Amino acid sequence: MLSIKNLHASIEDKEILKGINLEVKAGEVHAIMGPNGAGKSTLSSIIAGNENYTVTDGEILLEGEDISELAPEERAHKGVFLSFQYPVEIPGVSVTNFMKTAINESRKARGQEDMPANEMLKLIREKSELLEIDRKFLSRSLNEGFSGGEKKRNEIFQMAMLEPKLAILDETDSGLDIDALRIVANGVNKLKSKDNAVIVITHYQRLLEYIVPDFVHVLHDGKIVKSGGKELALELEEKGYDWLKA
Amino acid sequence: MSKYTEDDLKIELENKEYEYGFYTDIESETFPIGLNEEIVRAISLKKEEPQWMTDWRIEAFRAWQEMIEPEWANVHYEKPDFQAISYYSAPKAVDPNKTLDDVDPDLLEMYKKLGISIDEQKMMNNVAMDIVVDSVSVATTFKKTLGEKGIIFCPISEAIKEHPELVQKYLGTVVPQRDNFYAALNSAVFSDGSFCYIPKGVRCPMELSTYFRINQAGTGQFERTLLIADEGSYVSYLEGCTAPSRDENQLHAAVVELIALDNAEIKYSTVQNWYPGNKEGKGGVYNFVTKRGLCEKNAKISWTQVETGSAVTWKYPSCILKGDNSIGEFYSIAVTNNFQQADTGTKMIHIGKNTKSTIISKGISAGKSHNSYRGLVRVGAGADNARNFSQCDSLLMGNNCSANTFPYIESKNTSAKIEHEATTSKIGEDQVFYCNQRGIPTEKAIALIVNGFSKEVLNKLPMEFAVEAQKLLEISLEGSVG
Secondary structure: OEEEEEEEEEEOOEEEEEEEEEEEOOOOEEEEEOOOOOOHHHHHHHHHOOOOOEEEEEEEEEOOEEOOOOOHHHHHHOOEEEEOOOOOOEEEEEHHHHHHHHHHHHHHHOOOOOOOHHHHHHHHHHHHHHOOOOHHHHHOEEOOOOOHHHHHHHHHHHHHHHOOOEEEEEOOOOOOOHHHHHHHHHHHHHHOOOOOEEEEEOOOOHHHHOOOOOEEEEEEOOEEEEEEOOHHHHHHHHHOOHHHHO | OOOOOHHHHHHHHHOOOOOOOOOOOOOEEEOOEOOOHHHHHHHHHHOOOOHHHHHHHHHHHHHHHHOOOOOOOOOOOOOOOHHHOEOOEEEOOOOOOOOHHHOOHHHHHHHHHOOOOHHHHHHHOOEEEEEEEOOEEEEEOOHHHHHHOOOEEEEHHHHHHHOHHHHHHHOOOOOOOOOOHHHHHHHHHOOEOEEEEEOOOOEOOOEEEEEEEOOOOOEOEOEEEEEEEOOOOEEEEEEEEEOOOOOOOEEEOOEEEEEEOOOOEEEEEEEEEOOOOOOOOOOOEEEEEEEEEEEOOOOEEEEEEEEOOOOEEEEOOEEEEOOOOOEEEEEEEEEEOOOOEEEEEEEEEEOOOOOEEEEEEEEEEOOOOEEEEEEEEEEOOOOOOOEEEEEEEEEEOOOOOEEEEEEEEEEOOOOOEEEEEEEEEEOOHHHHHHHHHOOOOHHHHHHHHHHHHHHHHHOOOOHHHHHHHHHHHHHHHOOOOO
């Protein structure tokens, strides 16, 4: 699914990623953990195509195709989804309208017609039920006045609607209380299949109790310094990150 | 594959021609250029007007000669040479009895290009069209349906002849001849425009619309609209404009007068898309418009405007809230791009008791444009419990444009409540990236963000106009993120 080789990236001449190698196969869940400033969010932004960062070396392959030169929307059309740590507000644009636009733009890119309205409504109904989202919520302006929990749940709702091949959840657990966390995690678990892959970026082991990873990677100073199974997360919880920094 | 960047997008869009920039060759009869009393008389004669109308024009012309062009607006342009303009131009051989089938095929073709084919409009059958092309109305439809209700909807030139009592009673009562420089000019030389009268207690069963279009090169257009809603009546009126591309600046100085008698309501919506000039700021329409409405007791007037065109816009649709409990509303979206300049807003004059006004203004500036909101809220000494709420929001794109807000508030009554809110924001890269990540390309993302920003005003437009307006916003702002 995703293959990252020797990825180096910088922002304003400051190197953030210093040679990342990562292999994610369809059907897998990978967790990326690490202390603040390790480059976790940078990695997710770069995979999604944020042009504020410059890739100086290496490559990002999605299903064998190098996507590192593609515009962010083209990557999205190929099935890359990023659940943002801080989703932005777009006043006056309802969640429904936003999703309708997003879905139809992706369809257009694939040479398909707009999704018929009845199909769209059915999809919205189905996915909002899956994530226990009140339908009234969907007519509100995107992220405007949303609580932290609502914002994250909305991100996962969008993921459900867009059905990506590769979903990156950037600190999806931050700002969530335990109930919201459970709903979000259940949603992700329901969306998981043998054909897609999930990368969970998190600080804490907490989320990983609900979304159980197949692999855990520790990112430190722009490099993956340790990889292991899900038990590595527990070990980190116990020992912290310092023992890996040495 | 190399990346398609914003710069590429910009270049592509700058090369996009003005979508409605074409020219239809209709044989016209055009007066020689220049303006003097003789020309004014000739216009009146040409239109077979009664003596009182000729006198009224002459009075206006004499007043205009004494006046000077206003300079207080936040716009800079080369003043038009009023002696270099022809003041009358009419498509030849207009037969008042002819039906749409007889209309010049070139004209019909033109409407098609504009996406307003009359056939379609007819079939939609909720919109009666009184089309003004170059000064003379060439087609009127739905007269019958309206006639059954006693509604008069016709070219003002016709109204002057057939309903002189109404025209004489109301013309110039809201915008007097000497109101301002451009209004005086318009009063002297107005070519045509629409007249509308809704009788007592009648609810106009359809949206009334007029499409204006400047066509002949170098011909100034001076529309005059007079709309009277008698006691307890209701009307919704739509006005939309597009204009063909021209090198020299074209002057447009219209006057619109609305009269809402006791308990009447008028909704007046405009989509303005005159040629804005090219990307270097060359050419484009000068749009100096005076629009004003008078509300009697319990009456209501709503102005809704979407302004995307013109090189220079100077326009303040206003309400005089004379009657007790009357209501004035102003909803506006003004978009400027490239070198466009707009100074627009409203005046709400509270005279009666318990009068209310609402102002929602959304200014969007891109390119190197200047966009100003200028509004006056005046509460007279007798206007007990007057209320006003104003909200002026500006959205900036890039770093080379400007947005200004000039709110004037004058209150002579201590019971008045006036609220004013203003915000300025910029389209953020993070907003665009968020949309991109969901598969929405930058251009579409901007359209989405702008539509969201303008939603409160777009929602006030009648359905068919709202769609057109959204499209216009997209066209006007393409490639303008910086």
